[in-house]
Amino acid sequence: MEYITSIKNLNLKFPKEEGLLFNDLSISIRKGEKVLLLGPSGCGKSTLLQVLTGLIPRSMDVPLKSESIQIPDSWGFVFQDPDSQFCMPYVDEEIAFVLENLRIPREEMTDRIKKLLTTVGLQLDNIHNKIQALSGGMKQRLALASVLALDPEVIFLDEPTALIDDDGTAQVWDTVKSIADDKTLIIVEHKIDQIIDIIDRIIVFTDDGTIMADGEPAYVFSHFKAEIKRFGIWYPNAWGEYIKEKANITYNNYSDTVLNLDNFRGYRGKVPAITLEKATVQSGEWIAVTGANGAGKSTLILSLMQLLRTTGEYKIEGRPIRSFSDLEKKTYFVFQNPEYQFLTNRVIDELTYDIRQRVSPDVMKQANDLLSLFGLKDKQNQHPYHLSLGQKRRLSVATAFLQDPKILLLDEPTFGQDSKNTFKLLELLQEESRKGTIIIMVTHDLNIIHHFATRVWEVKGGKVICDWKKDEIKREEGRMYEYTY
Numbered sequence: 001m002e003y004i005t006s007i008k009n010l011n012l013k014f015p016k017e018e019g020l021l022f023n024d025l026s027i028s029i030r031k032g033e034k035v036l037l038l039g040p041s042g043c044g045k046s047t048l049l050q051v052l053t054g055l056i057p058r059s060m061d062v063p064l065k066s067e068s069i070q071i072p073d074s075w076g077f078v079f080q081d082p083d084s085q086f087c088m089p090y091v092d093e094e095i096a097f098v099l100e101n102l103r104i105p106r107e108e109m110t111d112r113i114k115k116l117l118t119t120v121g122l123q124l125d126n127i128h129n130k131i132q133a134l135s136g137g138m139k140q141r142l143a144l145a146s147v148l149a150l151d152p153e154v155i156f157l158d159e160p161t162a163l164i165d166d167d168g169t170a171q172v173w174d175t176v177k178s179i180a181d182d183k184t185l186i187i188v189e190h191k192i193d194q195i196i197d198i199i200d201r202i203i204v205f206t207d208d209g210t211i212m213a214d215g216e217p218a219y220v221f222s223h224f225k226a227e228i229k230r231f232g233i234w235y236p237n238a239w240g241e242y243i244k245e246k247a248n249i250t251y252n253n254y255s256d257t258v259l260n261l262d263n264f265r266g267y268r269g270k271v272p273a274i275t276l277e278k279a280t281v282q283s284g285e286w287i288a289v290t291g292a293n294g295a296g297k298s299t300l301i302l303s304l305m306q307l308l309r310t311t312g313e314y315k316i317e318g319r320p321i322r323s324f325s326d327l328e329k330k331t332y333f334v335f336q337n338p339e340y341q342f343l344t345n346r347v348i349d350e351l352t353y354d355i356r357q358r359v360s361p362d363v364m365k366q367a368n369d370l371l372s373l374f375g376l377k378d379k380q381n382q383h384p385y386h387l388s389l390g391q392k393r394r395l396s397v398a399t400a401f402l403q404d405p406k407i408l409l410l411d412e413p414t415f416g417q418d419s420k421n422t423f424k425l426l427e428l429l430q431e432e433s434r435k436g437t438i439i440i441m442v443t444h445d446l447n448i449i450h451h452f453a454t455r456v457w458e459v460k461g462g463k464v465i466c467d468w469k470k471d472e473i474k475r476e477e478g479r480m481y482e483y484t485y
Contacts (some may be wrong), residue, residue: 004051004154004184006074012047012056012064016382021047022209023403031153032090034185034198036217039205040231040418042375045188046080048209049156052186053077062195072154072184076147080158080340080389080416081337089119091134091142092127116145121171136163136291136319136336136412144172154184159389161191162415165444168293170194190234207375219379232420239447242423254284258406259468262313266303273308274299276457283406283436286429288449290442291459292437297442298336300459301409304440316406332403336411338396339385347371347387348380351399355456363402370398373412373424381396390416397425401432408432410441414448426452441481449473 003183006028012021021044029035037045050056054071057064079085088094089183115125122141131139140163147155157176161169161181176185180198189195191323202220204227212231213224221228221235227255228235230479259281265272273295281287290299306324314321336340344350351367371377374394379387384395397413410431414422430452433439443449449456456473458466 002031002068003028004033005186006068006070007048008069010051010064010066010069012044012062014062014386018378019208024208025211027203027211029184029186032178032182034200034204034388035187036195037186037188037205038190038192038202038205038228038233039209039373040233041394041416041421042205042210043205045205046136046158049077049158049186049188052449053156072152074150074153075156076150076154077156078140078143078147078160080162081339082106082136082143085143087147088137089131090103091122091124091131092128094131094142095149098146102150105311114147116149117142118144119148119175121168121175131193135163135256135294135298137168139156139175140164141168141172144175148175148179152183154186157185157187157189158282159189159416161189161409163412164294166446173269190416192234193236196236197392201387202387204228204233210280229419231420232274234419238419242419243447243451253269256283257281258314258317259439260313260318264312265310266299267309267311268299271310272462273463274303274459274464275452276300279457279464279467281438281455283438284433285455286433286439286441286453287455288441288443288453288459289457289459290444290449295459296462297459298411299462300440300457300464301333301411301440304407305331305409307333329403330405331407331409332400332405333410334396334400334410334413336415338389338392341396341399342384342392345383347376347382347384347395348379350384351402354399354403367402370401373428374398374421388419390421393417394421396424399430405437407438407440410439412442412444414443414445 008026009310010022010025014021039045043247047056049065050060051069053075054064065360083372086094088097092113095116096109099109099112117124117127120141122145131142134142140160144160164172169191176200187195196217201215203211204211204220204224212227213220225235241254257280261276261279262435266274266275287301294395299308303310306321306327321327342350343353348367371380376391376395379391384392393416395432414425426448429439450473453473454470456468457464463468
């Protein structure tokens with residue numbers, strides 16, 4: 001059987017990195033194979049996809065040497081960050097741009113665009129919609145639609161469902177499966193349960209980009225499970241085993257009210273984009289904000305952070321909140337896209353930026369401990385933009401733990417993370433809630449909802465429609481699947 005893409009003896013080094021990411025790495029992939037690349041966050045999976053397509057070094061100047069690199073004749077790439085691949089400002093124009101390059105007659109384009117959007121489950125009243133008005137999950141579906149418009153022979157998928165709810169994830173993978181028979185798929189993905197049935201081969205990497213295992217899924221998971229678990233790589237039932245080992249997840253009980261909302265509304269333009277009629281939140285509560293893509297979850301968090309115009313009553317510890325300046329030292333926000341909050345040129349400076357006026361030996365020790373805990377100690381002098389997406393996310397979240405806020409707002413903080421870093425992050429957040437910090441987290445992960453959250457706000461159609469306490473969450477599991485997933 002012929003190889004459709006391959007690399008022989010690849011050596012690659014990022015600027016300011018001490019060692020090689022890949023050291024004489026060789027991989028060959030056959031035509032029609034469905035290959036899943038697994039490994040801890042930052043091990044080079046996304047970089048490898050970019051080398052196999054020629055994006056490195058043709059579009060991204062990264063020093064590399066190899067004996068040979070075979071690039072597919074026809075390929076499409078769905079990136080981790082969908083914004084990085086869009087060329088046009090509007091949804092229909094983005095797909096039309098692809099169709100124009102394929103010389104599709106203009107009169108056929110509208111029907112093709114609508115069909116592609118339907119295929120990936122992106123339902124829009126108006127296809128001439130601004131891309132930047134879409135939620136993160138909706139953008140990822142658009143990115144997949146634009147790649148499917150190419151009808152490529154090889155599809156590279158770099159965590160294409162990271163920002164999509166479980167129902168959307170199933171829909172995306174069903175779409176990929178429906179067109180996959182005669183195509184080669186090379187996939188980087190942490191959420192493996194919904195794709196493992198079509199995977200022919202798994203290649204597992206250690207944290208330095210060395211191949212640890214290569215073979216059929218059953219063989220890899222049976223013969224290398226201990227190593228996979230040690231490196232923090234997701235595997236079937238990883239969550240179940242973690243919860244069993246942790247036994248009980250407990251919280252302190254607090255009675256002091258910190259947050260009051262009444263007739264609270266956040267605006268995008270002149271009309272409310274999110275509404276929360278009434279809520280009282282006590283210290284130490286962990287609220288999971290959940291709902292379908294585009295429902296208004298991120299809008300709610302942005303409104304609470306006063307990054308959008310709001311109306312209604314909003315009080316923290318009895319004091320009215322009317323602007324961003326009123327929130328100083330009271331709240332801290334971790335964006336869905338970590339690059340939105342980076343302000344410095346070094347990882348260590350980013351971590352300590354907001355506390356630079358009160359840096360002390362104790363604070364610097366805490367900062368260095370956080371870098372070690374999140375696997376970023378050897379990256380402290382790098383530019384944040386040079387990190388992998390998972391590492392960027394870990395850095396953005398780590399900054400929150402030096403702030404000591406009353407309320408911590410997080411938008412999908414675990415996406416793109418391996419199991420080890422996911423569990424570390426959740427345990428740190430759990431410790432913060434035990435100290436009394438209110439956690440308000442946008443998440444699609446039912447495991448987080450069931451095992452860590454003490455409360456759930458469900459968002460639908462721009463409104464918080466349900467507010468469930470801890471004892472109600474398990475009872476309402478079916479409704480969460482029905483409406484959210």
